[in-house]
Amino acid sequence: MATELHGQIGPVEKETPAEIPADGPADGPADAPAGPDAPAAVRVHGLTRTFDGRAVIDRLELTVRPGEFVALLGHSGCGKSTLLRILAGLDREIEGEVLVPRTKAVAFQSPRLMPWKRVWRNVLLGLPGRPGRAVAERALAEVGLGHRSTAWPKTLSGGEAQRASLARALVREPDLLLLDEPFGALDALTRIKAQQLVAELWQRRGCAVLLVTHDVEEALLLADRVLVMDHGVIAYEREIGLDRPRDISDPRFAELRAELLDRLGVVAPTAAPTAAPTTATAASPAASPRKAA
């Protein structure tokens, strides 16, 4: 399950080993939290990204273990998407060291399907070799979209389009899956289904996932570890030891939720007996109010 780290992104002029065998001796950053020799799916050291002289990401450190599901929380505009784009290799005007797997895939907040390609062709777009349609059909079936493979993207519903985008990411069999608020634009019911789907796919595939979200409950439902980003760094992190599948009515869930909301500077709603959000049953997690975006 070790992930082969590949391709140092960014400062192109810097000469460092481009590939680090994850299970062999690697000269990674000495102060990485997981230790330099531990296998990693992402290793970021001293990452800085400035826009017009303003450091949106400021000497950030981050390590993600292979197969780990990490959720990244933070206020709007704190640089979550910027970090994700850097990890995806889409933004390379950076300083510092970034090591990511060779195979990685991204799903954005909007599905970003090419409207002029039928769904199955979208899924195969950019894949090396000339994979047959069956490959796309299999990936689409996995996200429950087998019956829509010949549809035009613009005829899909929001949830369907987002699932197609997920299939397109998964068909690349990534070692690292980057998700940028993929459920943000979905209605509450569709979002719950999509979250369950991502949890299932992750457990089946075993890839590392970095999920950017502003939804504390979503983070707690899905992640092994929750990070809070603030002032350009990972300001806080928390291992989530809850058993899966997670129960939103678990008192420990409520505790963690309050703690994270506190970290985000949001006053957690006090549990009034009439409208206690955390007393919602697990069967209807949508009934609990979400943090205002």
Place this chain on the structure above:
Amino acid sequence: MSPVLEPVVPLSARRRTVPRWLRRTTGPLVLLIAWQVCSATGVLSPDTLASPGTIARTASDLIGDGTLPHAMLVSVQRVLVGLLIGAVAGVSLALVSGLSRLGEDLVDATVQMLRTIPWVGMIPLFIIWLGIGEAPKIALISLGVTFHLYLNVYAGIRGVDAQLIEAGTSLGLGRWGLIRHVVLPGALPGAMTGLRYSLATAWLALVFGETINADDGIGFLLNRAREFFQTDVIVVCLIVYAALGLLADFIVRTLERLLLQWRPSFTGK
């Protein structure tokens, strides 16, 4: 006290009205009849405008003796050649300036400057440069087509959603992959708009080009008819121009239906 109820009458139960197509054809038909009546009563002299009946007869004569089909063939050929040259030039220039910064700096400013010259005004120069054969007519058509296609294809390329380009990059597409799978298909709606405009321009250029000097084609028929005050032939020629324009529009629509079926706004089924 309960309210008074009244039925909601289904649309289909409404009283039959005259079908829409019939209403829409009434206006032109009335005009045509009025025209025929004016001609028959002598209010409209044949030297001003021939009667619809005469025009129909003239048209069938011109078709019968092969004059009109031949003239149409010549004119359509001019348009097609001009269109082809203009399309190649316009699309190539748009690709060069749309796909590279260097190309943009070199090409766009130049084309934008030349575009301000009214292309009809180029006719005297074309005659001096190219004589009075086929060349100046085709050059005029090509010029009009080039500008229209250039502007629309260039705008189409530059208007492609940056988010889709980023998505393409994240999927591992290289520069050519991006151009082929993202940029060019994204620019296609713009290109089709450009094609539609440039066809209209091409017909206009044809009319201008052919009325200046022509020994063949519809414009030639038109000019000769003017010399002999044959208003019937003139009207037949105008109708032919209009019909060919309609045909061109139909072809573009068909092309759009085939190429742009992914667009949700498309309802041309």
